[in-house]
Amino acid sequence: METSCLIQEPQKKQKLNEEDEDIDGNSKCLSDLPEEILRHILSFLPTKHAVRTSVLSKRWEYLWASIPNLDFKRSLPTYFNGPIEKYKSKRRLLMNFVERVLCLRDSYAIKRFTLPCDVLGDAARVNTWISAVVRHNVQELNIYLDKFKGEFSLPYCLFTCKTLTSLHLNMPCILELPTTIWFSNLKNLTIEYVTFSDEYLTQHLFSGLPVLKKLSLTDCSWGGLKVVCISAPKLHSLSIWESERPDSSYGDGCEVLIFAVRLKEFEYSGELFINYCLNNSFSLEKAEITVFSNNTSAQVAHRMYKLLIGLSNVKLLQLSCAVVEVLIDAAEHLLHMPMFNNLTDLILYDGYWSVALDSVLLRILHKSPCLETLKFWKGIRLWENDDWILDPVPPCFLSHVKWIEVGDYDGDREEFSAVKILLKNAVVLNEIVIFCSVHLRGNLEKQENLYKQLIEIPKGSRNCKIVLK
CATH class of the missing domain: 1.20.5 (Single alpha-helices involved in coiled-coils or other helix-helix interfaces)
Structure with missing residues (x-):
C-alpha cells in the first residue's frame, strides 16, 4: 500500500x-493577441476595471488609454445612504478618476462615453470633460447629471459635433441652448427631465436634426412655451412619456407639433398634460397610447381626439382602457372620430373592456373598415344581456375580421355573453383564441366544461375555429 x-x-x-x-x-496566448482585439475585449469592462489591467505587464500598462468605450456608470452608486463624508470622498475619487482617464487618453477616438455625475459646484469641470470627449470624435454620449441648481449650459461644441450618432441627456434642469445647433449625424436622441424655456432656441434644437431616426422624450417640461415644432424628415420612431404634472404657473401648457413624414412608430404614455399633434404621418405602422389619468374633462378629451386624428393612417394600434374613459363622455368628438382606413390590428389592454357600454370602442370599430385582428389582452365583458349594441354591425365584422384574441378568461356570464356576441357577428372569422385566467390554468375539468360551452355557441362564420389556451 x-x-x-x-x-x-x-x-x-x-x-x-x-x-x-x-x-x-x-x-x-492572450498577450499575443493584436492590440486592436485586446482593446475590443477591454471595452466590455467598466472603465475602472479596464484601468486595473495596467498592472498585468508592460504591454498592458497603457492599453486601457485607447479603449473605445469609457463607462463610469458603476463608479458611483445612484443612491447612497451612508455618511455624507463617505459620499463626498467617493464622489471626489470619481471626479479625479474621470479627469485622469481623460488626461491620459491617447489620440484614439472615443466610441461611447457614459458619465453619471452629481454636479454640485463643478459645472465648469464637467463641461471641460464633455468638450474633451467631443474632441475625441465621440459617437455615443450618455450624460446623467444631477444635484445642481438653476440653469445649465452644455459646451457649445457638443451641439455641432459631426461624429455624434447617439445622445442621451438626463438632466433635471433648465437647459440653456446655443444659437447654433446642427447635429449632422445624430440618429438617436433621448432627453429626460429637461425644462425648455426659450421657444426660439428650442425650435432650433428640434429643427437641427436632419438624419434623426429615433427620438425619446421623458418628463420634459416646456415651461412657458406656447408652440414647439419637431421637424425631423427621417424620424422613424417617437416615444413620449409624461408622469409629472408641469408647473401650473405656466398656464394651459404647450402645443407640440410633430412633422415627420417617415414616422413608423409612435408611443405615448402619460396624462395628456399638453397637446400633441401629428401631421402628415402617412407612413405610420404602429402606435401605442397609454393614459393613466381618470380625468374626463373636455380639455383632456379634446387632446385625445386631436392625437387620434394624427394616428388615422396607422396600421397597428394599441389602446389602454383609460383612452376610452377619457373620450366616453365627449359625444361631440365621437361624431367626428377619424377614419382608420389602414388599420388592420387593434390591441386593447390594461383593464376589462365592455362591449355594451364602450361607445368609443364601437365607434372606432365602425371607423376601421379593414380591421383584421382584434385583441382584448385583459378580457372583455358584457354588462347587459341584449346584443342590440352591434346593430348596425361594424363593416369590418362582415368582411375583414379574421382573428380575435381574448385574454384572462374566467368563463363567467358577462365574459361568455361578450364572446357570444363576437362569434355571432364576425362572419368571416377564422379563429378566436381564448386565454384562461390564472385561476383556471390548473383546473383542467373546468377548462373542459368551458370549452364545451364555447363550441356550442352559434357562430356567424362556418370556418371559425375556437382555441382555449
Whole structure:
C-alpha cells in the first residue's frame, strides 16, 4: 500500500504542473493577441476595471488609454445612504478618476462615453470633460447629471459635433441652448427631465436634426412655451412619456407639433398634460397610447381626439382602457372620430373592456373598415344581456375580421355573453383564441366544461375555429 501511495504522489504533482502550464500558456496566448482585439475585449469592462489591467505587464500598462468605450456608470452608486463624508470622498475619487482617464487618453477616438455625475459646484469641470470627449470624435454620449441648481449650459461644441450618432441627456434642469445647433449625424436622441424655456432656441434644437431616426422624450417640461415644432424628415420612431404634472404657473401648457413624414412608430404614455399633434404621418405602422389619468374633462378629451386624428393612417394600434374613459363622455368628438382606413390590428389592454357600454370602442370599430385582428389582452365583458349594441354591425365584422384574441378568461356570464356576441357577428372569422385566467390554468375539468360551452355557441362564420389556451 505504501509503495502504491509513493507511485501515485508524483502523478498528482505532474498533473498539477500540466494545469499550471496550461494557465501560463493561455495567459501568453492572450498577450499575443493584436492590440486592436485586446482593446475590443477591454471595452466590455467598466472603465475602472479596464484601468486595473495596467498592472498585468508592460504591454498592458497603457492599453486601457485607447479603449473605445469609457463607462463610469458603476463608479458611483445612484443612491447612497451612508455618511455624507463617505459620499463626498467617493464622489471626489470619481471626479479625479474621470479627469485622469481623460488626461491620459491617447489620440484614439472615443466610441461611447457614459458619465453619471452629481454636479454640485463643478459645472465648469464637467463641461471641460464633455468638450474633451467631443474632441475625441465621440459617437455615443450618455450624460446623467444631477444635484445642481438653476440653469445649465452644455459646451457649445457638443451641439455641432459631426461624429455624434447617439445622445442621451438626463438632466433635471433648465437647459440653456446655443444659437447654433446642427447635429449632422445624430440618429438617436433621448432627453429626460429637461425644462425648455426659450421657444426660439428650442425650435432650433428640434429643427437641427436632419438624419434623426429615433427620438425619446421623458418628463420634459416646456415651461412657458406656447408652440414647439419637431421637424425631423427621417424620424422613424417617437416615444413620449409624461408622469409629472408641469408647473401650473405656466398656464394651459404647450402645443407640440410633430412633422415627420417617415414616422413608423409612435408611443405615448402619460396624462395628456399638453397637446400633441401629428401631421402628415402617412407612413405610420404602429402606435401605442397609454393614459393613466381618470380625468374626463373636455380639455383632456379634446387632446385625445386631436392625437387620434394624427394616428388615422396607422396600421397597428394599441389602446389602454383609460383612452376610452377619457373620450366616453365627449359625444361631440365621437361624431367626428377619424377614419382608420389602414388599420388592420387593434390591441386593447390594461383593464376589462365592455362591449355594451364602450361607445368609443364601437365607434372606432365602425371607423376601421379593414380591421383584421382584434385583441382584448385583459378580457372583455358584457354588462347587459341584449346584443342590440352591434346593430348596425361594424363593416369590418362582415368582411375583414379574421382573428380575435381574448385574454384572462374566467368563463363567467358577462365574459361568455361578450364572446357570444363576437362569434355571432364576425362572419368571416377564422379563429378566436381564448386565454384562461390564472385561476383556471390548473383546473383542467373546468377548462373542459368551458370549452364545451364555447363550441356550442352559434357562430356567424362556418370556418371559425375556437382555441382555449
